Amino acid sequence: MTVTFDNSYSRLPDRFFVRMQPAAVAEPGLIAVNAPLSHRLGLDPDLLAQPDWVAIFAGNAVPDGAAPLAQAYAGHQFGGWVPQLGDGRALLLGEVVAPDGRRFDIQLKGSGPTAFSRRGDGRAWIGPVLREYIVSEAMAALGVPTTRALAAVTTGEVVWRETALPGAVLARVASSHIRVGTFQYFAARGDSEALRLLADHVIARHYPDAETPLDLLDRVVAAQARLIARWMSLGFIHGVMNTDNMAISGETIDYGPCAFMDAYHPEKVFSSIDQFGRYAFNNQPQIALWNLAQFASCLLPLMGEEGPAIEAATASINRLPEIYGDEWLRLFRAKIGLATEEPGDRALIEALLSRMAEGRADFTRTFRGLAEGTAAAEFAAPDAFEGWATDWQARLAREADPKATLATANPAYIPRNHRVEEAIRAAVAGDFDPFHRLNAVLAHPFERCPEAEGYDAAPGEGEVVTRTFCGT
Structure with a gap:
């Protein structure tokens, strides 16, 4: 199979990246090829599962037309500035244009050390590869903008973390891998020419209706506001919302210590490295605002006179809470069966969430239970739900078809942490059936x-996952 690459990012100046080849591995082996995504890209999944392409996904070969490179970027990590990060264990193979005209990156994650590895081995063990595959594909099925998993392969090699673990590589697909940190990299160096080239590239690729850097900022703010609202409506915690992990495209990117909540708690943290709760569940909207303020600062040199530019950028950033709030309310209205709008809806939703937190109710099962009549069973004290349900039923009486709204807004199945861990443990032992x-x-x-x-079951005693890990 010949894949036609059109590598627009590699046509930017050399200071945007370092060209290099992936590091070969001992014995490539196929874990999975994503057939629906393959078709979406205009590729044949049966051919992608053949040894030639398994070797490509493992890094042992490079397809014709590819232009492998490690992208340069900087970022704030847990609020601390790091002037150079970059792809430390990933290589962008190139870009393909799907049959519908949309452009996608194909990237290898875990493909060996790069110029940005910072003394790391550039490899991935099988755990984070399978976690990202599972969660990113689940997010896509849930309707969340996200990077995708095209394929996963084993390497036949050992990766050392706390112990020896089987190595793997993920072939990841994204609208692009351009981050807030990509802009920060050039802004920190005072490279206005690179900022202009990067902004023009992003506008052409993602926001063709934008005409100015301020328009670009407006579009990215809106995209991120709606993305975070979607996360919140599903009980999803990214876990490491550094500026280098925020995609300009508005897609969820870099699934490391991510997790979906079981029992609802607004301050829930899973990530083992988030010791102070910076990226806790309820902090995510505010962190998005903080990250986008850094993005806005990068665009200021492109926006004309300093005073008016700062004023305009500030106004753009300050629209995030309103856009987020409107989207959050729209999503949660649907989650309680409301297709119409009334002034008391927000208070009704917030009252349910408060009772869920007090009653240690499972987030996903409670909302799905609204459609199936089982929500009360999720509360430690069912009376707490029944008190709220009286007001809710009165509100539902003014809706035309609340059952249809409830069923399409509330999933029955999410990537439960204990199920993901079960799949990883089995894979380490060589069994990929649970995955x-x-x-x-x-x-x-x-x-x-x-x-x-x-x-759909919540974790039983002894199955609860309290910490998740990056895998680096």
Whole structure:
């Protein structure tokens, strides 16, 4: 199979990246090829599963037309400035244009050390590769803008973390891998020419209706506001919202210590490295605002006279809470079965969330239970739900078809942490069946089916996952 690459990012000046080849591995082996995504890209999944392409996904070969490179970027990590980060364990193979005209990056993650590895090995063990595959594909099925997993392969080599673990590589697809940190890299160096080239590239690629850097800022603010609202509506915690992990495209990127909540708690943290809760669940909207303020600062040199530019950029950033709030309310209205708008809806939603936190109710099962009549069972004290349900039923009486709204807004299946860990443990032992079964269930998160029995269950005693890890 010949893949036609059109590598627009590699046509930018050399200071945007370092050209290099992936590091070969001992024995490439196929874990999975994503057939629906392959078709979306105009590729044949059966051919992608053949040894020639398994070797490409592992880094042992480079396809004709590819232009492998490690992208340069900087970033704030947990609020601390790092002037040079870059792709330390990933290489952008190149860009393909899908049959519908949309452009996508294909990147190898875990493909060996690069010029930006910072003394790291550039490799990935099988755990974070499978976690990203599972969660990113689940997010896509849930309707969340996200990077995707095209394929996962084993390397036949050992990766050392706390112990020896089997190595793997993820082939990741994204609208682009350009980050807030990409702009920060050039802004910190006072490179206005590079900032202009980068802004023009992003506008052409992602926001063709934008005519100015301020327009670009407006579009990115709106995209991120809606993205974070979607996360919040699903109980998703990214876990490491550094500026180098925020994509300009508005897609969720860099699934490291991410997790979906089981029992609802607004201050929930899973990430083992988030010791002070900077990226806790309820902090995510504010962190998005902070990150976008850094992006706005990068664009100021392109926006004309300093005073008016600062004023305009500030006004753009300050629109995020309103856009986010409107989208949050729209999503949560649907989650409680409301297709129309009334002034008291926000208070009704917030009252439910407050009772869920007090009652240690499971986030996903409670909202799905609103459609199936089982929500009260999720509360430690069911009376707490019944008190709220009286007001809710009165509000539903003014809706035309609340059951349809509830069923399409609330998934039955999410990537439960204990299920993800179960799949990883089995894979380390050489058994990929739990991984494949979990992916099959999560591909249809809103549809009840007999084959998925038990996959909607909250973790039992001894199954609760309290910490998640980056894998680097």
